[in-house]
Amino acid sequence: MNKNSENPGVGAAFQKAVARWLEQQFDKEFILEKKIAMGHPAKNHKFDIVSSDDTMAIECKCYTWTETGNVPSAKMGFTNEAAFYLSFIPDTYEKFIVMKLSRHPKREETLAEYYFRMNRHLIGKTKVAEFDAETGEFRVVGSNN
Secondary structure, three states: OOOOHHHHHHHHHHHHHHHHHHHHHHHOEEEEEEEEEEEOOHHHHHHHEEEEEEEEEEEEEEEOOOOOOOOOOHHHHHHHHHHHHHHHOOOOEEEEEEEEEOOOOOOOOHHHHHHHHHHHHHEEEEEEEOOOOOOOEEEEEEEOO
């Protein structure tokens, strides 16, 4: 099977695992693929996970370092796009980009730590976190708040 054909399922499973963790931690419902009106004039945009009380919006990224330890550059562009969309929703939302925990022997930082270090200037009030679906560990790696 083509490795890329598995990616949508892997990403969806990661998104569901993050939503379950959030529901347990915050004792409230989280909705997958919920639309939020943004911009002027307002237009709906679908976010990966949104709390039922509209206080949290989360974009999930299930990316890893390349096999050789290089940055998955194109995927980082999609992560910046997620930050861009999050920047247009009201600051009454707590905003997160949640990335899969990814380590590589050639790197001293996780992919989420690298992303925050390199793109902190682009993310506004969005927090960057990483999630390990195997252990259930969630960690905020950076925020400008």
